[in-house]
Every structure is written in structure tokens, then in C-alpha cells.
Amino acid sequence: MTRERVWTARNQPLLDATRGADRRRSIWQILALARERARTENVDSRPLAGSNGGVESRGYVGIEMAETERKFLVTGKVQQALCFLALACCIGCLRMEQTRFARMDDWKAIDLLPSDVEGREATPPPRLFGPSDLHEYMNGGAAIYLAYDFRELAVASYPIGPGEDAVVIEIYRMGSSQDAFGIYSDGAEGEHPDIGQDAGYGVGLLRFWKGRAFVRILCLSEEDERRDLVLALGREIAARIPETGERPRLMRVLPREGLVADRATYFHTIISLNHLYFLSDGNPLGLGPHTDAVFAEYEIGEHVPKLLLVRYPSPDEAAAALARFEGVYLPDRPGRSAAQDTTVRVEVLEDGQAVGLLRMEALLIMCLDAGRSTAQSLPQEVASLFHMEFATEAKEEAIDE
Amino acid sequence: MNEKRELTRRDFMRGTACAGMAITLGMARATAAPSRQPTKSRVVVIRDAKALDDKGKVQTAVLARMLDDGLKAVAGTATAQEAWKRYFKPDDKVTIKSNVMITPTRPELVRAIMEGIATAGVAIDAIRVWDRNRGGKGPDQADAKTWDWRPGFDANSVSNAVHEATALVNVPGLKNHVVSGLGAALKNWAGAVTNIHPRYTKAEDLSFLIHADSGADIGVLNAIPAIRNKCRLIVVEALRPLCNGGPMLDPRYVWPYKGLVIGTDPVAVDSVCLKILQGRRDQIRGRSWPLSPPPKHVAIAASKYKLGTADLSQIEIVRLGWEENAFV
Numbered sequence: 001m002t003r004e005r006v007w008t009a010r011n012q013p014l015l016d017a018t019r020g021a022d023r024r025r026s027i028w029q030i031l032a033l034a035r036e037r038a039r040t041e042n043v044d045s046r047p048l049a050g051s052n053g054g055v056e057s058r059g060y061v062g063i064e065m066a067e068t069e070r071k072f073l074v075t076g077k078v079q080q081a082l083c084f085l086a087l088a089c090c091i092g093c094l095r096m097e098q099t100r101f102a103r104m105d106d107w108k109a110i111d112l113l114p115s116d117v118e119g120r121e122a123t124p125p126p127r128l129f130g131p132s133d134l135h136e137y138m139n140g141g142a143a144i145y146l147a148y149d150f151r152e153l154a155v156a157s158y159p160i161g162p163g164e165d166a167v168v169i170e171i172y173r174m175g176s177s178q179d180a181f182g183i184y185s186d187g188a189e190g191e192h193p194d195i196g197q198d199a200g201y202g203v204g205l206l207r208f209w210k211g212r213a214f215v216r217i218l219c220l221s222e223e224d225e226r227r228d229l230v231l232a233l234g235r236e237i238a239a240r241i242p243e244t245g246e247r248p249r250l251m252r253v254l255p256r257e258g259l260v261a262d263r264a265t266y267f268h269t270i271i272s273l274n275h276l277y278f279l280s281d282g283n284p285l286g287l288g289p290h291t292d293a294v295f296a297e298y299e300i301g302e303h304v305p306k307l308l309l310v311r312y313p314s315p316d317e318a319a320a321a322l323a324r325f326e327g328v329y330l331p332d333r334p335g336r337s338a339a340q341d342t343t344v345r346v347e348v349l350e351d352g353q354a355v356g357l358l359r360m361e362a363l364l365i366m367c368l369d370a371g372r373s374t375a376q377s378l379p380q381e382v383a384s385l386f387h388m389e390f391a392t393e394a395k396e397e398a399i400d401e
Numbered sequence: 402m403n404e405k406r407e408l409t410r411r412d413f414m415r416g417t418a419c420a421g422m423a424i425t426l427g428m429a430r431a432t433a434a435p436s437r438q439p440t441k442s443r444v445v446v447i448r449d450a451k452a453l454d455d456k457g458k459v460q461t462a463v464l465a466r467m468l469d470d471g472l473k474a475v476a477g478t479a480t481a482q483e484a485w486k487r488y489f490k491p492d493d494k495v496t497i498k499s500n501v502m503i504t505p506t507r508p509e510l511v512r513a514i515m516e517g518i519a520t521a522g523v524a525i526d527a528i529r530v531w532d533r534n535r536g537g538k539g540p541d542q543a544d545a546k547t548w549d550w551r552p553g554f555d556a557n558s559v560s561n562a563v564h565e566a567t568a569l570v571n572v573p574g575l576k577n578h579v580v581s582g583l584g585a586a587l588k589n590w591a592g593a594v595t596n597i598h599p600r601y602t603k604a605e606d607l608s609f610l611i612h613a614d615s616g617a618d619i620g621v622l623n624a625i626p627a628i629r630n631k632c633r634l635i636v637v638e639a640l641r642p643l644c645n646g647g648p649m650l651d652p653r654y655v656w657p658y659k660g661l662v663i664g665t666d667p668v669a670v671d672s673v674c675l676k677i678l679q680g681r682r683d684q685i686r687g688r689s690w691p692l693s694p695p696p697k698h699v700a701i702a703a704s705k706y707k708l709g710t711a712d713l714s715q716i717e718i719v720r721l722g723w724e725e726n727a728f729v
Binding site for chain 1: 407408409410411413414415502503578579580581591592612614615616645646647648649650651652653655688691693694695
């Protein structure tokens with residue numbers, strides 16, 4: 001369903017083009033109507049930055065093409081509004097053809113939002129956030145999403161029931177399916193309904209990923225959990241996502257035995273690692289968008305060892321990171337011997353737990369909080385799995401060539 | 402000790418070996434420098450099993466009573482009115498720093514605080530509440546949904562709401578925070594400033610670099626003279642705290658603690674809040690599940706900015722009401 005709304009920075013609806021004759025109007029006519037309405041009502045609005053004011057559209061190419069101009073300010077100064085809207089229209093015209101083609105293989109988060117939940121539309125209207133203003137929605141929490149190449153968020157709250165209960169739907173579009181999986185994998189505990197490519201549900205919150213989409217559906221209800229409603233919405237949204245994607249290959253090199261269910265997280269940056277497992281101030285491992293990493297928890301005997309795997313762009317970078325980390329984390333221990341370059345280095349720390357360190361080409365393998373024998377064996381198992389997984393890939397590439 | 406040496410998990414381990422509470426000991430060591438508190442900081446944790454009904458709805462009368470009783474204990478007065486009068490004068494322009502982000506402060510608590518302050522002679526309709534660049538005035542605007550005030554920011558990126566007030570009340574919700582480990586009293590002032598997000602701005606161009614290094618320097622906000630000098634009271638809403646994954650709301654980690662944490666020392670209040678969150682996390686996992694990253698900004702607020710006491714042995718924790726799983 002095509003739907004356009006225009007509203008002010010205070011979320012006061014200025015024009016709802018989803019009803020009656022307005023549904024059949026073109027986007028240009030809707031903008032003209034909004035302009036007229038702003039003039040006659042002398043709308044008192046605020047600067048756009050950080051607000052929700054603007055024009056947004058679902059399923060209409062005319063507005064979606066101007067991605068950076070999706071939010072149009074309607075101010076009390078009619079002249080300014082006219083200029084701004086006219087500029088947006090011009091940009092739209094210029095990019096129309098380009099975007100028409102782009103839409104064939106792309107999708108927007110807002111397209112996936114349902115038009116209503118149990119017959120009631122979102123209140124206030126859906127909001128959109130990009131990398132530069134995500135913090136307006138979640139403040140410092142935005143850093144975690146940005147660490148996964150976040151591209152856009154569409155969020156809407158739908159009232160349900162007679163009171164103030166609501167269903168909040170957040171649809172995130174990430175840069176890759178690996179990143180959508182990654183943000184999902186950070187907190188994937190719960191029951192796992194068959195929705196999207198992986199889903200987790202618990203106490204009114206459904207999280208799932210599919211393709212580049214990561215979706216959170218939260219039912220804030222004073223009634224008993226609205227589980228069925230949340231899961232039905234999840235299925236509806238998942239069906240609308242026009243793609244699937246690959247999980248990160250690095251996940252495949254985790255030994256299965258002893259791996260705690262739902263406690264394996266794929267990530268890139270230090271902010272994610274710090275939130276999963278604090279190792280040190282700074283960033284001695286040199287984590288960043290260029291590194292692929294996995295953190296996983298195990299239960300082996302009385303120990304709860306963790307595996308941290310980091311894949312660097314090159315073996316040299318992995319070697320440098322390992323040397324840096326050892327300098328920061330094990331400054332009181334004798335330096336790595338030449339023999340240890342190809343074997344697991346095991347050190348028992350103050351708490352009686354052992355750490356095992358191994359580099360294999362561009363992969364750094366760290367086993368933490370382990371018994372001595374596990375600190376030795378788990379990295380070796382990873383190395384073996386890594387060799388099988390990525391050697392196969394190398395062979396396939398050679399055959400293709 | 403080399404000042405530039407990076408703090409590692411092993412440093413916390415050594416703390417664990419001595420006191421069984423790695424994070425707390427880490428802070429205790431960091432607060433070896435004298436704080437501004439000549440005596441023990443008093444922090445009151447007051448709970449009532451009836452503060453929420455079985456649907457999670459706030460029982461306003463119970464909450465108001467908790468607030469009054471808690472404040473009496475903080476101030477050491479016989480009556481609630483005496484306590485409110487200790488912190489506020491009739492001619493004060495009082496502004497409440499609330500929190501409207503994903504896990505917002507309950508408006509029922511904001512309203513109860515306004516009513517309490519009014520007993521000190523402050524006109525209730527003049528008491529303001531705000532977060533970031535939105536706010537309201539009086540009990541009718543205790544709920545952020547009704548806010549229409551835009552205080553704006555000064556040239557130093559500090560909210561005009563801070564400058565226009567003569568007295569501030571800090572009212573955050575208690576939560577874990579993925580960046581800083583803890584979101585409570587110290588972190589709540591992030592909503593009193595602007596230009597703090599580094600996405601497209603060079604670090605040197607930010608007004609306050611508070612999100613780097615796991616939020617280590619969050620104390621800088623509390624050290625802003627106008628905030629430090631005007632903040633008279635801290636009331637942390639711990640009715641349904643969030644112990645993991647915050648600030649994004651994840652109901653799997655929200656639990657009905659049904660409490661308030663009240664004090665005047667932001668570092669001491671946060672130290673107690675930290676203990677509550679840590680207790681719940683350990684309870685969920687059945688073993689130690691440390692807050693991560695460790696909320697070192699609490700210790701640094703004490704050692705670097707002298708904002709209060711982080712050492713639990715120097716904090717007088719007054720526990721009132723419901724005792725089950727209090728974690729303090």
C-alpha cells in the first residue's frame with residue numbers, strides 16, 4: 001500500500017495522505033497540499049536536526065530516491081518551506097530514474113513496517129534514523145549498532161488494547177547479512193521460533209535477522225505476554241524481506257563440544273568486545289571494521305572457558321596484534337619464544353585460570369578462563385577447523401580459476 | 402606504577418583475589434585520593450514489594466511514601482517536609498533531570514518528586530522537568546509525552562535548563578549500558594549537554610568526549626560547575642532496572658526490584674547501583690557475570706574529579722523496606 005504522511009517537527013500530523021481521495025494523489029500533489037496546509041495553519045515547527053518533522057513515504061519512488069532528503073522541514077516561515085520543498089522535489093526528479101533501478105535490488109527499512117497492527121496505525125508516525133542521528137533514538141547505545149555497519153532504522157509504535165499498551169517494531173538495515181547476523185548474535189538467548197534466518201524470543205521481545213535486516217519487535221503490554229501477536233508480526237515482516245544472506249564463515253570454526261547455546265557472537269570492533277568481555281583499556285588487538293571476530297562461551301568440566309577469534313586482513317597484522325596484546329596483558333611473563341610462534345602459548349594467571357594464545361596465518365586464537373589442558377587443546381581444535389574451512393575455500397577458488 | 406599502563410582484566414583479577422568483588426575493589430583502589438566527602442556518604446535503598454502491581458503498574462501512593470521515607474533517611478529528619486526543606490527553598494527554581502531514552506524514568510516518580518519539593522514551599526507549577534532538548538513544567542507535564550519546552554544549549558553545549566535553574570534534581574533510571582557498563586546518576590547528565598557523539602565529528606571538536614574508552618570520562622559532566630553546584634538530590638528509579646544490554650530495552654533482563662536509590666553523592670549512589678546490577682546478573686547466571694565493560698567512570702569520577710566516594714567501605718548504605726534479593 002502506498003502511504004504518505006506529512007508532519008511537523010512536533011509530530012503533529014499535518015497531512016495524512018493514506019485516507020480517502022488523498023490516497024490517489026501523486027507525491028507532488030501531496031507536497032503541494034502540505035505546503036498549502038503549512039501556509040494556512042502557520043505551522044510552528046522547530047529546526048529539523050534531531051526532530052521527527054518531515055515527509056516520509058512508503059513504496060513511492062518519488063520520495064525514497066532522495067534518501068538524504070527524506071525529512072523535509074515544514075516551518076512557520078512559509079517561504080522557507082516552499083524553497084525547501086521545491087528543492088527536495090527537484091532532487092527527486094533528477095534522481096528518479098537512477099532510484100527506480102536501484103529499487104529493483106534494494107529495499108528500505110520503512111517498507112517492511114506493517115501499515116497497522118490489529119487495525120491501528122503507528123502513533124506517532126514511523127521515524128527514520130541513519131548513522132548520523134541514531135543516537136537521537138538510543139543515545140550511547142547507538143555505538144553498538146554503528147559497529148556493525150548500521151545503515152538505517154525504521155521504528156514505529158502501534159497501540160494495542162484499550163490502555164497504553166503498544167507494540168514497538170524496529171527494523172534495522174545493516175551493511176551486510178554478516179552484520180545483521182552479528183547484531184542478532186549479541187544476545188540471542190531464548191526460545192527460537194522459525195522466523196527469518198534465526199530468531200530469539202523471550203518475555204515479549206522477538207529478535208531476528210534475515211539478509212541485511214535485523215528486526216526487534218517488543219510488546220509493551222500490561223496483559224500477559226502477547227506472544228502470538230509478536231510472532232505473527234515477525235513472520236509477516238520476515239516474509240516481506242526480499243533477500244536472505246550468509247552467516248559469517250568464521251562462526252563455522254568454533255568447536256561444537258561444550259559450546260554454550262546462543263553465546264557465540266560475531267563482531268568487529270573493540271566496543272563490542274568490551275561489552276562482551278573486557279580484556280583491557282585501549283585496543284591492543286587492533287580491532288576495527290577491518291577485523292572479523294567471534295567471541296564464544298564454553299562449559300568444560302568446572303571451567304567456563306571463552307574463545308576469542310580475530311581474523312585480520314593479513315598474517316602480519318595478526319602477528320603484530322598478538323605481540324601488542326602480549327605486551328599489555330602478559331608484561332610480567334617471559335616473552336614468546338620462537339617455538340611458540342607455531343604452538344599454543346599457555347599462561348596460568350592469578351586466578352588459577354589459563355589463557356591459551358595461538359596465531360595461525362591471519363587468525364588469532366585466544367582461549368580465556370580455561371583449565372590448562374583446555375587452554376592448550378581448544379585453540380588447536382579451532383586451528384584445525386579453520387584450516388579445513390578455509391583450505392576448502394582456497395581449493396574451490398583455484399578450481400574456479 | 403606507570404601512569405600510562407593500560408588497565409587489564411588481570412588488574413581486576415588481582416582485586417577479585419583480595420576482596421571477592423573485582424569491580425568494587427578496583428574502584429576502592431582508584432579512590433585512594435581524597436574525595437570531597439569528609440565523612441561517609443549516605444545512600445538509601447528503599448524498596449516496597451507493593452510499589453508495582455502484578456501487571457507492573459506503578460502504585461503511586463506507595464511510591465510517594467517510599468520517596469518521603471527514603472528522603473527522611475538521607476536527610477536524617479523526623480518528617481518528610483523537613484527533609485524536602487533541607488534541600489529546597491521556596492524561591493528556588495527547581496529543574497528535574499529526567500531520562501526519556503529507551504528505558505525512561507517513570508512519570509509517576511517525577512510527579513511525586515514535584516509534589517515533595519512543593520512541600521518545601523516551591524510553587525509546584527514552576528517545577529520543571531527535562532531531558533536533552535525537551536522538557537515540561539508542573540505535574541501535568543511530568544510525562545515526557547506532554548513536553549513542549551525547548552530549553553536549548555549555551556555556547557559551551559550545556560543545556561540552558563541547567564543555567565535557568567537554581568536547584569537540580571537528578572532522576573535517572575537504573576540500567577546496564579553497553580558502552581559504559583552502568584547508566585545511573587553520573588551518566589544521566591549526558592542528556593544535559595550536546596555535541597557528544599563522535600560519528601561525524603573529530604574527537605577534538607566534540608564538546609565532551611564522554612563515549613570514548615568505555616565512558617571513562619563521564620564524570621566531566623558532573624564536574625561542570627553549574628551541575629556540580631546546583632544538584633541537590635539524586636533519586637534513581639530502580640522499580641524495574643535493566644541489568645543487561647542497555648540502554649536498549651530487553652525485557653529478559655528487566656526485573657521488579659521495586660526500589661529507589663536516594664542520595665546526594667553521585668559517585669556513592671552509582672557505586673550502590675552498580676552493586677545492585679551486579680547482584681542481579683550473578684543471580685541470573687548462577688555464577689559471576691561481571692558488568693562489562695567495567696564501569697570505571699564511577700571510580701574515575703571519584704579519583705579524577707573528586708565528585709564523591711566510590712569505596713563501599715566509606716559509604717553508609719541505609720536499607721529500608723522489602724529485603725528479598727536486595728543485593729546490597
